[in-house]
Amino acid sequence: MFRTISFLLSPLRSLPQTLNFITQPSLYLKPYHSPLKLPTNPSSIPPNLQFPPISILSSSFSQTPLLQKKEDPYNDASLFNRDPKSPPKLFVVQPRLRPDTLLQAKLDEAINLANSLEEQRDGYYDTELCEKGLPPHVVVQNPAVRSSKYRSDTYFGPGTVDTVKCHLNAVESKGEIDAVYVNTILSGIQQRNLERAWGKPVLDRVGLIIEIFNAHAQTKEAKLQAELAALMYKRTRLVRVRGPDGRYTFGATGETEVVSARGRGSGGRGFISGAGETELQLQRRRILERRNHLLSQIEAVRRTRALQRASRKRRGGSNGQGLATVAIVGYTNAGKSTLVSALSESDLFSDDRLFATVDPRLRSVILPSGRKVLLSDTVGFISDLPVQLVEAFHATLEEVVEADLLVHVLDSSASDLDEQRSVVLQVLQQIGVSEEKLQNMLEVWNKIDLQEEEMGADKYLDNGEDDVVDSLSGAEDDDMPSELPAEPVDDDDENDIVSELSSGDVQETMDDHEGDYSDGWLSRGGEGSEDDQGNPSRWKTMDDQQSESFKDRRMTEKDSCSQPQCIPHVKTSAVMGVGLQELLALIDEKLETQKVPERNYFDRKWRPPHTEDVGVAVE
Numbered sequence: 001m002f003r004t005i006s007f008l009l010s011p012l013r014s015l016p017q018t019l020n021f022i023t024q025p026s027l028y029l030k031p032y033h034s035p036l037k038l039p040t041n042p043s044s045i046p047p048n049l050q051f052p053p054i055s056i057l058s059s060s061f062s063q064t065p066l067l068q069k070k071e072d073p074y075n076d077a078s079l080f081n082r083d084p085k086s087p088p089k090l091f092v093v094q095p096r097l098r099p100d101t102l103l104q105a106k107l108d109e110a111i112n113l114a115n116s117l118e119e120q121r122d123g124y125y126d127t128e129l130c131e132k133g134l135p136p137h138v139v140v141q142n143p144a145v146r147s148s149k150y151r152s153d154t155y156f157g158p159g160t161v162d163t164v165k166c167h168l169n170a171v172e173s174k175g176e177i178d179a180v181y182v183n184t185i186l187s188g189i190q191q192r193n194l195e196r197a198w199g200k201p202v203l204d205r206v207g208l209i210i211e212i213f214n215a216h217a218q219t220k221e222a223k224l225q226a227e228l229a230a231l232m233y234k235r236t237r238l239v240r241v242r243g244p245d246g247r248y249t250f251g252a253t254g255e256t257e258v259v260s261a262r263g264r265g266s267g268g269r270g271f272i273s274g275a276g277e278t279e280l281q282l283q284r285r286r287i288l289e290r291r292n293h294l295l296s297q298i299e300a301v302r303r304t305r306a307l308q309r310a311s312r313k314r315r316g317g318s319n320g321q322g323l324a325t326v327a328i329v330g331y332t333n334a335g336k337s338t339l340v341s342a343l344s345e346s347d348l349f350s351d352d353r354l355f356a357t358v359d360p361r362l363r364s365v366i367l368p369s370g371r372k373v374l375l376s377d378t379v380g381f382i383s384d385l386p387v388q389l390v391e392a393f394h395a396t397l398e399e400v401v402e403a404d405l406l407v408h409v410l411d412s413s414a415s416d417l418d419e420q421r422s423v424v425l426q427v428l429q430q431i432g433v434s435e436e437k438l439q440n441m442l443e444v445w446n447k448i449d450l451q452e453e454e455m456g457a458d459k460y461l462d463n464g465e466d467d468v469v470d471s472l473s474g475a476e477d478d479d480m481p482s483e484l485p486a487e488p489v490d491d492d493d494e495n496d497i498v499s500e501l502s503s504g505d506v507q508e509t510m511d512d513h514e515g516d517y518s519d520g521w522l523s524r525g526g527e528g529s530e531d532d533q534g535n536p537s538r539w540k541t542m543d544d545q546q547s548e549s550f551k552d553r554r555m556t557e558k559d560s561c562s563q564p565q566c567i568p569h570v571k572t573s574a575v576m577g578v579g580l581q582e583l584l585a586l587i588d589e590k591l592e593t594q595k596v597p598e599r600n601y602f603d604r605k606w607r608p609p610h611t612e613d614v615g616v617a618v619e
């Protein structure tokens with residue numbers, strides 16, 4: 001009898017401890033300062049206790065903003081603790097590629113990306129991009145070159161990690177570096193380990209692009225989409241570490257530790273122990289809640305856009321006839337905005353910074369036949385663009401899918417023109433542009449004024465020195481001092497860095513999918529899974545996901561150049577005004593042969609104009 005009573009009371013013994021934990025907010029989390037006001041009410045927690053939105057960044061350097069009161073609700077989209085008032089100083093790490101022309105192109109792009117991360121003030125940047133100078137950068141051994149296998153813990157081999165650290169120290173002695181940009185895609189674990197090894201926040205390619213999107217977004221629509229992309233990125237960075245006290249936390253120093261009654265392991269059983277959520281569930285739920293909130297807002301934007309589009313198609317023209325839309329697409333920095341401005345005699349913002357345009361814009365233009373059409377300038381594409389980023393910008397990119405005609409603008413002076421072209425084709429396929437529209441697409445080679453100038457000019461890549469190419473004289477990559485391709489990455493090679501990291505703190509991904517509320521939106525590139533080589537999966541890129549048939553087709557295109565698009569339909573110089581009339585005539589001709597109707601809808605009911613601001617400007 002006594003034993004039975006004791007058994008029945010046993011869960012209650014831990015009750016004071018549990019209640020103590022529940023009623024002391026300090027045991028939960030730091031005070032809630034964010035203006036995002038997330039609906040956070042786990043069932044196990046008394047409603048009077050407010051939960052802050054947890055920082056879900058993998059970066060242990062990104063915790064501070066939690067404690068700061070923010071006025072701008074979109075600030076939370078930032079991936080590391082960066083001061084929006086001054087551009088961060090990034091140290092660029094470029095994995096080596098062959099041939100040198102490809103390496104040069106990728107290094108150029110990496111440097112341009114690093115310099116592009118800057119917020120505008122009063123509609124302008126403080127400095128011209130060309131005045132910025134090169135950020136410190138280093139070319140290092142590429143673990144994926146020969147073995148196609150990068151290290152699951154640090155991506156690079158230990159020698160490379162040390163080399164970069166030496167470079168960082170050297171650069172740091174001349175001035176502060178805010179973060180390291182590695183021009184590849186890293187997993188959450190790799191990112192965290194590199195941060196620990198280098199003592200700096202680390203941004204990978206996806207992270208930096210998202211950060212730039214956030215910095216450049218001006219309209220509500222673009223900000224929403226950029227925040228969604230950032231949120232989904234953070235979702236894949238849910239990495240936990242064992243803190244100094246042996247508990248799992250989400251930050252190196254435990255700032256973001258979130259433990260519900262169940263997660264803390266109150267020792268209770270039955271209903272008491274099961275009432276709480278694990279850290280992972282709580283994190284995921286908050287992400288899901290924010291994501292749903294963003295998606296519902298984006299959906300509203302999408303609907304508005306669809307209505308506006310339909311209305312334009314019906315009677316957007318001055319005489320009530322329908323307006324055809326021509327979407328100007330292309331690789332970032334190809335000159336799309338400059339071309340649209342030149343064609344429509346308007347002044348869209350253009351800049352050498354990558355992703356200068358994140359907010360879509362429409363401009364009207366009169367074709368030689370007298371027909372009025374709308375030119376749609378949109379966000380540019382880039383290689384290794386994760387599918388999730390494209391999906392986040394679905395509302396914007398729908399404008400492209402729905403356009404009557406596509407004009408693909410290429411930077412004819414780009415040394416990797418073929419690759420840029422393939423990337424754009426891939427993205428267009430990915431977002432659902434029909435094969436027919438792709439076939440009909442006009443191809444424009446812009447910047448022909450630069451073509452001759454740039455041919456074969458290596459700007460700062462020293463082809464004579466194979467070891468390391470950077471702005472630091474005399475620096476060498478000790479991983480691979482002479483030859484390429486890179487040595488295979490051998491697991492036996494693990495030494496100092498790896499053992500240092502693995503002996504102390506334990507890193508692991510949140511591979512517990514229990515309570516995963518995601519609907520598969522992220523599952524393709526989600527954390528925790530492994531590829532066939534046992535490497536933790538990363539955000540997948542278009543390349544990863546292309547169907548074999550499409551890859552084959554690309555190969556055929558590239559090799560034989562049999563597609564009509566291989567030859568440009570027209571060559572232009574948007575800044576010099578060359579080829580513009582020819583392009584307008586071609587657009588006219590295409591629309592005519594496609595028989596895009598000019599409809600009259602005078603008999604339709606009049607409705608008041610739609611006033612909601614979704615950032616679509618038509619002039």
Ligand SMILES: Nc1nc2c(ncn2[C@@H]2O[C@H](COP(=O)(O)OP(=O)(O)OP(=O)(O)O)[C@@H](O)[C@H]2O)c(=O)[nH]1
Nearest residue numbers: 332333334335336337338350351355356357380574
């Ligand atoms: N020399 C030359 N420069 C050009 C030409 N067209 C554009 N540019 C320059 O190229 C840079 C990028 O132009 P944008 O129009 O912003 O390019 P974009 O494709 O809209 O770029 P994102 O919006 O960043 O994707 C700007 O500095 C332009 O002045 C051209 O025909 N010749």
Ligand SMILES: [Mg+2]
Nearest residue numbers: 336337356357
């Ligand atoms: Mg642009």
